[in-house]
Amino acid sequence: MHATLQTERPLRQATRPYQDIGPGASWQILDPRELWHFRDLLATLAGRDVKLRYRQTALGVIWDFIQPVVPSFILAIVFGQIAKVPSGGVPAFVFVYAGMLGWNAFNNTLMKASSSLVVDAGLLSKVYFPRLVLPLSTILSTFVDFAITALLLPVLFAVNGIHPGLGLLLLPVWLLMLIGLAFGLGLWMSAWMVTYRDVKYALPVLLTFLMYASPIAYPASAIPPTLRTYFLINPLAPLIEGMRWSLFDRGTLLWGNIAYAGVFMVVALVLGAFIFSKLERRFADVV
Amino acid sequence: MSSSDLAVSIRGISKAFQIAPNGQAATTLREAIVQKARHPFQRTATDTFWALKDVSLDIHAGEVVGLIGRNGAGKSTLLKVLSRITRPTAGRVRLYGRVGSLLEAGAGFHSELTGRENVYMNGVILGMKRREIDRKFDAIVEFAGIGPFLDVPVKRYSSGMYVRLAFAVAAHLQPEILLVDEVLAVGDADFQKKCLGTMHDVAESGRTVVFVSHNMGAVASLCRRAVVLQRGRHIFDGPAGEAVDYYLRSGQVATASREWPDLADAPGDDVVRLRAVRLRTVDGDAGMSIDVRDAVGVELAYDVLCAGTVLAPGIQLYNDSGTLVFVAYDQGEPWRRGPRAPGRYTSTVWIPGNFLSDCGYALSACVVTMSPGEPIVHCNEDNAVAFRIVESLDGTTARGDYGGRMPGVVRPLLTWNTDWTPATSAAARVAAAQTV
Numbered sequence: 001m002h003a004t005l006q007t008e009r010p011l012r013q014a015t016r017p018y019q020d021i022g023p024g025a026s027w028q029i030l031d032p033r034e035l036w037h038f039r040d041l042l043a044t045l046a047g048r049d050v051k052l053r054y055r056q057t058a059l060g061v062i063w064d065f066i067q068p069v070v071p072s073f074i075l076a077i078v079f080g081q082i083a084k085v086p087s088g089g090v091p092a093f094v095f096v097y098a099g100m101l102g103w104n105a106f107n108n109t110l111m112k113a114s115s116s117l118v119v120d121a122g123l124l125s126k127v128y129f130p131r132l133v134l135p136l137s138t139i140l141s142t143f144v145d146f147a148i149t150a151l152l153l154p155v156l157f158a159v160n161g162i163h164p165g166l167g168l169l170l171l172p173v174w175l176l177m178l179i180g181l182a183f184g185l186g187l188w189m190s191a192w193m194v195t196y197r198d199v200k201y202a203l204p205v206l207l208t209f210l211m212y213a214s215p216i217a218y219p220a221s222a223i224p225p226t227l228r229t230y231f232l233i234n235p236l237a238p239l240i241e242g243m244r245w246s247l248f249d250r251g252t253l254l255w256g257n258i259a260y261a262g263v264f265m266v267v268a269l270v271l272g273a274f275i276f277s278k279l280e281r282r283f284a285d286v287v
Numbered sequence: 288m289s290s291s292d293l294a295v296s297i298r299g300i301s302k303a304f305q306i307a308p309n310g311q312a313a314t315t316l317r318e319a320i321v322q323k324a325r326h327p328f329q330r331t332a333t334d335t336f337w338a339l340k341d342v343s344l345d346i347h348a349g350e351v352v353g354l355i356g357r358n359g360a361g362k363s364t365l366l367k368v369l370s371r372i373t374r375p376t377a378g379r380v381r382l383y384g385r386v387g388s389l390l391e392a393g394a395g396f397h398s399e400l401t402g403r404e405n406v407y408m409n410g411v412i413l414g415m416k417r418r419e420i421d422r423k424f425d426a427i428v429e430f431a432g433i434g435p436f437l438d439v440p441v442k443r444y445s446s447g448m449y450v451r452l453a454f455a456v457a458a459h460l461q462p463e464i465l466l467v468d469e470v471l472a473v474g475d476a477d478f479q480k481k482c483l484g485t486m487h488d489v490a491e492s493g494r495t496v497v498f499v500s501h502n503m504g505a506v507a508s509l510c511r512r513a514v515v516l517q518r519g520r521h522i523f524d525g526p527a528g529e530a531v532d533y534y535l536r537s538g539q540v541a542t543a544s545r546e547w548p549d550l551a552d553a554p555g556d557d558v559v560r561l562r563a564v565r566l567r568t569v570d571g572d573a574g575m576s577i578d579v580r581d582a583v584g585v586e587l588a589y590d591v592l593c594a595g596t597v598l599a600p601g602i603q604l605y606n607d608s609g610t611l612v613f614v615a616y617d618q619g620e621p622w623r624r625g626p627r628a629p630g631r632y633t634s635t636v637w638i639p640g641n642f643l644s645d646c647g648y649a650l651s652a653c654v655v656t657m658s659p660g661e662p663i664v665h666c667n668e669d670n671a672v673a674f675r676i677v678e679s680l681d682g683t684t685a686r687g688d689y690g691g692r693m694p695g696v697v698r699p700l701l702t703w704n705t706d707w708t709p710a711t712s713a714a715a716r717v718a719a720a721q722t723v
Contacts, residue, residue: 017383018381018382018383019371019381019382019386020379020380020381021368021369021371021374021375021379021380021381021382022374022375022378022379022380023374023375023376023377023378040411040415040416040417041411041412043417044407044408044411044417045408048397048400048404048408051400051404052397052399052400055399055440056399120395122391122394122395123394123395123412124372125367125372126372126390126391126394127370127372127388127390127391127394127395127412127413128370128371128372128388129412129414196319198317281374284367284372284373285304285373
């Protein structure tokens with residue numbers, strides 16, 4: 001096909017740049033040149049998410065704090081005061097809040113990325129751009145979220161006399177791994193949600209389960225030995241523990257499990273990208 | 288023109304959609320799982336619908352090409368393939384140059400964002416760079432004429448302002464190949480004129496335009512070349528005027544009665560099937576030409592296959608420039624709320640005489656279940672029948688003694704009532720008013 005078409009026109013035209021459209025797999029998910037070409041769209045979409053978040057709300061950015069503070073408070077009371085779960089030497093609320101920041105980074109990335117295609121269904125069927133731009137654009141608002149809610153930490157640390165050590169330097173590593181994990185799964189879920197809206201209802205249920213299975217309101221050390229193996233299947237566990245290690249300089253890093261989480265993340269990203277690109281060609285026809 | 292300045296080369300493009308018969312498609316995971324569990328080794332039974340079948344076209348740089356055809360002929364699908372939104376099932380397209388497609392005015396507009404923010408949002412979605420939008424920003428705002436509302440969320444805009452802003456952004460997109468789908472069908476007449484003017488400018492400046500429209504006037508005036516699509520195939524390619532004539536005269540619409548003798552082929556679903564659409568006058572069956580003074584009867588015969596559904600037959604009347612003149616459905620008693628028993632029904636509706644203007648019409652017939660929200664369409668036959676209204680010049684119609692072309696979508700014969708006050712007393716009253 002390629003060759004026959006080119007011989008049909010004069011030789012001097014053979015080098016004219018053109019775009020080819022065909023049924024084949026010529027549009028791949030990882031076409032960095034094309035993504036770079038659409039960087040302004042990526043930035044504008046990401047900016048839109050941040051701008052729109054609290055438009056026409058009375059409390060505005062305060063909601064950013066209310067969202068993690070209120071559940072942290074409840075969990076701190078239930079786990080710390082009622083169930084008397086140890087909180088590793090720091091006040092229960094501070095302990096839970098740190099875990100909650102890590103959880104929210106994961107949860108928000110996954111939820112926003114997975115619904116990104118369906119939310120902008122109108123765009124999918126009316127305009128061309130690399131579809132990956134939509135889930136990618138949601139990541140910025142996760143970072144903004146994290147940055148804003150993390151501002152409460154220095155205040156909590158000062159009040160309670162907590163001094164983070166050099167481990168703080170590893171904090172971005174845990175954060176990026178949590179977001180990477182969530183993004184890989186989010187790509188997969190977003191592609192599925194285009195055809196099956198069930199994903200939209202199933203995800204929150206699974207995430208509630210996962211939240212309690214993760215060491216947010218309790219330390220990993222509180223898990224009874226009989227359950228420990230199952231507990232550590234969850235790749236979030238060592239990462240959230242790691243976040244608290246970085247912030248409070250307490251507890252131990254589970255290096256083996258961190259390596260496992262890293263492998264899990266890479267597999268999730270590769271598999272997510274693969275499924276996304278495989279289903280991508282049908283998005284506009286199905287959504 | 289030589290092949291050296293090709294802008295778009297389309298070779299054997301086909302596009303298939305898989306549609307499940309009788310709406311059996313699995314749209315939820317549960318259905319998909321149940322289907323797979325019942326028939327683990329069988330692929331879900333689907334019918335293949337060819338939206339495009341083996342279309343080949345060469346479009347040269349600087350050409351303005353109109354795509355015309357009935358609803359479902361594949362025009363929009365072809366534009367979607369060209370703009371890379373959907374992939375062809377077979378065939379290959381080559382695009383020589385930057386493509387801008389305008390399939391919807393205001394793609395990506397967000398109601399909470401202000402006009403200014405939406406200009407940027409829409410601009411980058413259409414493929415512009417932010418710097419480019421910075422440069423053109425003032426011109427865009429000027430074109431849209433929304434100055435004072437620039438920093439107001441677009442949800443507060445009137446629909447006219449919204450569309451003007453959307454088109455203004457699109458008008459400043461400067462691709463080498465512009466794909467436009469029916470965007471001119473919105474906005475008021477003044478704005479449409481402005482849009483057509485812009486399209487003219489684009490064409491004048493030597494860029495390539497592919498333009499889908501039901502507005503035959505726009506196609507004939509804007510395009511030099513037009514392509515007629517029918518059921519996914521291109522059946523005519525030539526000068527725009529000839530293409531429009533071909534389309535309007537083609538056998539696909541020109542018949543005063545349609546019948547579906549075989550139930551299996553009749554349009555419809557499991558509830559109702561349309562069996563015949565006939566045009567009548569009070570004297571009997573109508574031909575293709577009907578006098579403007581005569582009432583036009585439209586007779587729909589349909590078979591109700593199962594009991595218990597409330598049904599309303601309906602018609603949509605289009606004139607030959609593609610304008611929807613009106614829609615009407617049976618909202619009378621007893622069928623308005625009464626479920627139908629199975630059997631053959633024949634409904635006739637009368638369009639009054641001295642109401643339509645003298646031009647060609649195409650009539651679509653449907654049977655629906657009405658509800659305050661979206662009606663359920665059981666069957667819909669586009670352009671089921673066609674006719675032409677002819678007007679005599681004997682002075683008894685709304686035209687009176689005028690012999691030229693009368694504009695207007697309809698031409699009702701209205702009753703005028705004029706009161707007369709003799710001049711002398713009127714002058715006296717004016718004088719009286721001045722002295723007070």
